[in-house]
Amino acid sequence: MKTRYLSLMLLLSTFLFGAKADSSIWGTNLLTHILEYDKEGSLHMGHWFTVIQSTYVKPVLLFVLTVIPLAFIVHYALVGPKRFSHKGKSIMMFPLFKRINHGVAAISFMIIIPTGIIMIFGSTFGGGTFVRLCKDAHAIAAPLFFLSVIPMLITWFSRMLFNLKDDIRWLKIAGGYLSKEKKPVPAGMFNMGQKIYFWIVTLGGLVMIATSVVLYFVDLEIIAPVLEYYSISQIDMLRISALTHNIIGIVIISMFMVHIYMSVFAIEGAYKSMINGKMHEEEVKILHSSYYKELQEKGEI
Amino acid sequence: MGINEFDALKPKVGRRSFLKMTAIATAAGATAAFANEGVTREATEEEVKNPFPGSQKVKTVCTACSVGCGIIAEVQNGVWVRQEVAQDHPISLGGHCCKGADMIDMVRSEVRLKQPMVKEKGQWKRLTWDDALDRIANKMKTAHETVGPDSAMFLGSAKMCNEQAYYFRKFAAMYGTNNIDHQARI
Amino acid sequence: MANTWGYGAMTNSLGDIQNAKAIIIFGANPAVNHPVGFQHFLKAKERNNAPIIVIDPVFTKTAAKADHYVRIRPGTDIAFMYGMLHIIFKNGWEDKEFIKNRVYAMDDIKAEAEKWTPEKTADVTGVPVAKIIQVTKLYANASVGTLIWAMGLTQHSIGTSNTRLAPILQLALGNMGKEGGGTNILRGHDNVQGATDMGCLSDTLPGYYGLSEGSWKYFASSWGVDFDWLQGRFKSAEWMGKKGFTLARWWAGALNGKDGNDKIHNAGTALKNLFVMGNGITSIAQQAKVKEGLDNLDMLVLCDPFVNEAAILTDKQDDVFILPTATQFETSGTVVATNRSVQWRNQVVEPLYESKPDHWIMFELAKRLGFYDQYTQGLKIKENKKEYKWPEDATDEIARIIKTIGLTGWTAKRVKRHSENWHMFDQVTGRGYGKMKGEYYGLPWPCWTETHSGSPVLYNTSRSVAEGGMGFRNRFGLEHDGIDLLAAEGSAPKNSSVEGGYPEINKDNIEKVLGITLTADEKAKIGKNWKVDKSNIIVEKCMEKGIAPYGNAKARAKVWTFPDQIPMHREPLHSQRADLAKEFPTFEDKENHFRVDTKYISKQTEQEWVKDFPINLVTGRLVNMNGAGMENRASKYLAALTPEMFCDINPDLAGRHGIRDGAMMWIHSPEGTKIKVKAKYSHSVSDDRIFIPFHFAGYFQGEDRTGNFPAGTKPYASGESANTVTNYGYDIITQIPETKGGLCRIEHAEEEA
C-alpha cells in the first residue's frame, strides 16, 4: 500500500510540474485581473487580502502565541500536571507503523510551524537569507506532512469518529483538566480534545496542502476549468488560498500548542506513549475510560 | 519597518534636482514622455555619477525599418554597453518599437555566426577567411570562364548601407551579369 | 508610380503626415510595421481631427486606431479605387484646375470609372455600398488628404496597376505636391529605398539609369574603367542590356526549366552559383521551389551576421558557405529612410568575432577575381588619390555619379553634419534651425547641388526649386496622341524663370529654355543632358533660374507601353470569386519575364481553384520581427513575444474545421505544399480568410530542420515559413510575387503520439 501511495504522490507532483506552462497570472488574463480588483460586483479579494494580511494576521498570531502559553502557565500553576502511576501494566496503544507515522508528522510540524511563524513575522527577523531558508524549509517539509497525513487519516479514521455521548460529556467537564481529581473521564481510545485536534490537523492540513499547491505553482492550469465554472480568476484563487492558508494555519498553530502542552506538561510523560507505544493502565483507565471498558470487555486486560 | 522608517535609503529632499531631466523634457516639448515639474530632490554626488565612466555616445540609425529612427549607442572601451534614447531625433523623437529598442541585442546576440564555415559532405566545417574566399573565387572564376557570367546570381540586401549596395551592384556589373536583385521585390 | 510622374518613392515625409486632414491607408499596417512613424499619423488624427481610413483584408493594429475600417476582399483595390473615383467624378469633387494643368489622360480614367458604380464595386470588393460612399465623401472633401500604402498594394499580379491607380486618385483630388497630401509608400527595410536607388536591381543601374549602352558608357567612364573592358566581362553586348533574374524567381534559373518548371532565357546557362549577402531568402514566395533551387545549385554563399536559414533549408551537402558579416552597427555608411532622406549610420563597435563588413568581402573577392583595381578606381577619381577611405569616398562617388534622382548634394561631409545635428530640425516640416537653416533633415532627394536644401515634398510647385519645389518630371516625351505632355501655363514652381511647362534640360535646349548663353568653356564641359552631365553645369544653371533640370510636365494617367494602358481590375490568379475571374480575367502568359516564362491566364484557368481551396490566405508582419526574421528571432526578448509560428483564424472558421484555439493545423496551398502551424483564435480576420506572419523559418512542411544549424547558432524561435504555402503569381511589370491574394485549404492536424 505504501509503495503504491508513494508512486501516486510522485506521479501527481510530476503532473503538477508539467501543468505550469502558460501563465494566466502574467499573461493576457492580466487585464481581467486588474478590472476585477475591487471592482463593483467582484469578489473584492484583492482588497480583502490586503486588509486582512496587513492588519489582522500578525496581531492575531501574536495574540495566539502569547495568550495560549500564558493560559498554560496559569493552568500549570493552579491545576498542575496529571501524574499517573507507572507501576501497573502497560497497554499497547500505538503499533509501530502508527508511531512512525506520527513521528513523521511531528517532525514535519516541527519544521512547518516555526518556519511559518518566522515567515509571518519575517520583518522581525529582518527578512533576507534566514527567512528565505525558512521559506524553503517550509516548502520542503510540506510534502513530508502530506506523506504522513494520509495514512494517519486512514488508520485512525474509525477511532476518531465522534461518539456523541462520551464526547459531549467530555466537553462539559473540559476533559477533567480543570480539576486535580483523578476521576475517569468519558473517552474512547481518543478523547474529544484529541478528536478535534485530529480533524483540524488532518482536514485542515489537507486544505493547507491544497492551498499551498495553489500558491506554490502560481498558475495552476488544472484548476482552471473549476475556476472558470465558479468565475473566479486565478489571482483571486491565489488570494483566497493565501488567506485560507494563514487563517487555518493560525488555528492549527494554536491547536498544536495545546497538543504539545498536553503531551509534555499537562499529563506527565504522556509523550512517551508515542515513543514506545505503551500507556500505563491507570492512565488509560482514567483518561480513556470507555476504551478501557472496551478492552476489558474484549478480555484483553 | 514602515514607510517613513527607511531614512537611510530615502533621498534627501531638496531643490536642486533633476536638472538634466528638465533639459530633456523641455527639448522634447509638449509631447515629451517625461514630466517632471514639482518633483524635487537633491541629486546626490553618487547619483549623478555615470554608471559607465568614460563611455562615449555614438549617434547611429536603427536597422529595422525604413522610418530611420535615431539610436544613441553608449560605448565603453569598445563595448556597446547600453542603448540610449535619441529624444531629439526629428523623426523618431526618441521612440522605438520593440525591434528598435532591442538593437543592441543584434550585436551581442549569442547565436551570431562567429566564423566562416562550409558544409562538406553534409558536415559543417570551420575554415579561415582566406580559405573560404579563395574557394568561392575559384568557383566563380571557373564558372565565368566556362558557362559564362550569367551562371551567377547576386542577391543583395536592403539592410546594407548605400555604399555597400552600390558596390554590390558594381560587383555584379564587373563580374558581368545583370542577375542581381534585393528585397525591394518582395 | 515612376511611370505616372517620374519618381517611384514616397512623395512626402512621415512628419508631413501630421499636416494631413484625412488619411487613407491602403494595404499597409504602419502601427505594426512602422510603429514610430505611426505616431505622426496619430498626431494628425489628434490635432487635425483627420479621419484615418484603413482599407485592409485584416483588422490590423492600425485599423484599431482608425476611424473607419473597410474590410476589403484581397486583390480588389483597383475596383475599390475606381468605385471611389466614380463617386468623386459623379459629384464633381475632383480638382478640375489641377487635372487640367498637370495631368494627362484623366478622361480615360473617368470613362473607366463610369463603369464602377457603388453597387458593382460593392459586389467585387465585398464592401457595403454605404461604407464606400461614406469613406469617399469623407476623404474627397478633406482639404488635403494623404494616401498611404505598402506591400498590401504591391504584392499582387496587378500590383503595378494598383500603384498607378492610387496616385491617379490623388491626382484627381489634387492632393499632389502639397503638404499633408501625396502618396506615401512605406518601405519595408531600413535601406530598401537606398538599395533601390543604388540599383541593386536586375533592370537598372544605380540611380535608375537603364541598361542601355549610353548608361553603361556613362557609368564606365564615371567608374574610371574602359567601356570595352566592362562589356568584355559580360557574355556579350546583348546580355549587358538584358534584365536579369529577380529575387522572386531566381530559383527558376537554377531549375532551368526541368520537370515542367517555367522555361528560362539566361544566356544558355542555368544558375550555378548563388551569392547572397544579407538577404533572408527564406521569406520569398514558393519556399518549396526555393529549396529545390538551392538544392540544384553548384555553390551557395551566404553572408550574414546570423546563419541564413537557406543554409538549413537546403539538402545540399557540399559547397554551402556561410560567412559571418558585421552587423550594420559594426560598419558605417549612409542609409535612406522611406521619405528619401539620408542619414549617416555610425559604426558603434568593431566587428565581433571573426565577422567582416560586407564591402571587405566584396573587395577581397574582387581581388581574387582580378578586377579589384577597376572596382575601386571610382573611389579615387574625385580627388585623384592613391588610397581611398571607406565609406566616405564611396559616398562621394555616389554623389558624383548619380544625377537622375539628384544625389549630388549627398556628400559624406554634409550627411554626417545632418546626423550630428539631428536635434536642430523640425519634426513636422524637417526644416533646420540655427546653423542648419535652409536645409531639410536628411536632404531628401532630389538634392540637386552641394548647397541645395533637399526636397521634402515632391512635385510641390508652391516652393522654388532651390527650396525643394518642382513640377512633374518630363520623362515620357513632349507629346502623345497629339496632346502636349508639358505642364500648362502657370503651373511652374515658384520663382521660376519659365511660367509653364518645359522639357527636361539637355545640351541643346538649355540656352533656349533658361534664356541664357553659355560660354564656350562651359559648352565644352557640359554633358549630353542633365543626367550624364559630369560637370554639373546644367543643374547649376537651372538652379539659378529656378528651373527643375528634369523638366516640368504633366503626370500621366495612361502608360501606353504597359499591357494595361490605364489600370484595370483583374482578379488574382487564385481568386475566391470564380465568376469574377471570368469577368475580369488576368493577363496573357508572359514570355521571358525577367528571363523566365511566367504563367498568368493559364494558371488562373487551370482549374476552379476556389472549389478545393476556399480560404483566402493573407500574409503579413509582426511588430517584433522584420523580413525573414532571423536577426529578430536571434534576440531572446523579441523571440519571447511570439515564440512560435501561428495562424490567426476566426473562431467560426476554426469551429467548422474542428480546430481548437492553440491546436495545430495544416494549411495546404494549390501548389501542393503544406505547413503545420498553431491556430490562434482572433476576430481580426473574417471567417473566409486566415492570416499568417512570414517571419519564421526552420521548419519545412511539418519537418523540423533546425538540427541543421551549426552548433550554437540556432535562433530562439523557429517555425514554418509562411511562404511555403503562398501561391504562384507574379506582378506583370515588376515580378513582385502575389503573396497577398492567394488561396488555401485548412485542416485540423492530428496530434502526434
Added chain:
Amino acid sequence: MGEYARMNFFCDERRCIKCDGCSVACAEAHELPDYISRRKVITMHEGIENMEYSLSIACMHCTDAPCQQVCPVDCFYIREDGIVLHDKDKCIGCAYCLYACPFGAPQFPLDGAFGTKGVMDKCTMCAGGPEETNSHAERELYGQNRISEGKVPVCAAMCSTKALLVGDSASISDIYRERVLSAGHGVTKQPYGWDVAYGNKK
C-alpha cells in the same frame, strides 16, 4: 503642487499601438531574464471594430501600495517622490505582493530550492534599489538606475507613439490636457490664443 509630488505612469490608450517597444526596451535595458516581464502590453477585445485597445502595464507605483502593506518582511520602501522600490536582499519570494497587487506587477523567477519562487522582481521606474547608486551590485540586481542619472525611465522614453507617460501626476495631466485641448487645431498652431478662439480657421 508641492515638492512631494508623486511620480506616476500613465498610458494613453488612444495612442498605444502594442508595438511592445516599452516592454522590450525595459527587458533590454535591465538585461532581464526572458521569463521576467517587468512591463507588458495587453490588448483587449482584439479584432473587434471600435472596441480594441491596448495598454502598457507595469508597477504603477501606487500611493497606498498594497504590496508594501502585505509584505511580511517589509522589503518595500517608498521614496519621497513616490517610487515604490524593494530590497531584494530582504525579499523571501512569498508572492504576497503579487496577491495584493492589482496590476500583476511583481514577477518571480522559479529558481528557488525545489522550484520555489525566487526573489521578486518588478519595475523600479528605472530607479534601482537600496544598494549604492549606480554600483555594480545595484545594476546586477535591479538594472539601470536612470533616475539618478537624470534620465527618463526607458520604457516611456522609448515609447514609439508617446502613449506611455511618466512623471509627476500634475505634469502628466498637463500633457494630457494639452493633447485634449489641442485636438482639431492643427499641428503648427498653438493650442491657445485668439486665432483659434472660434474653431479651426482654414
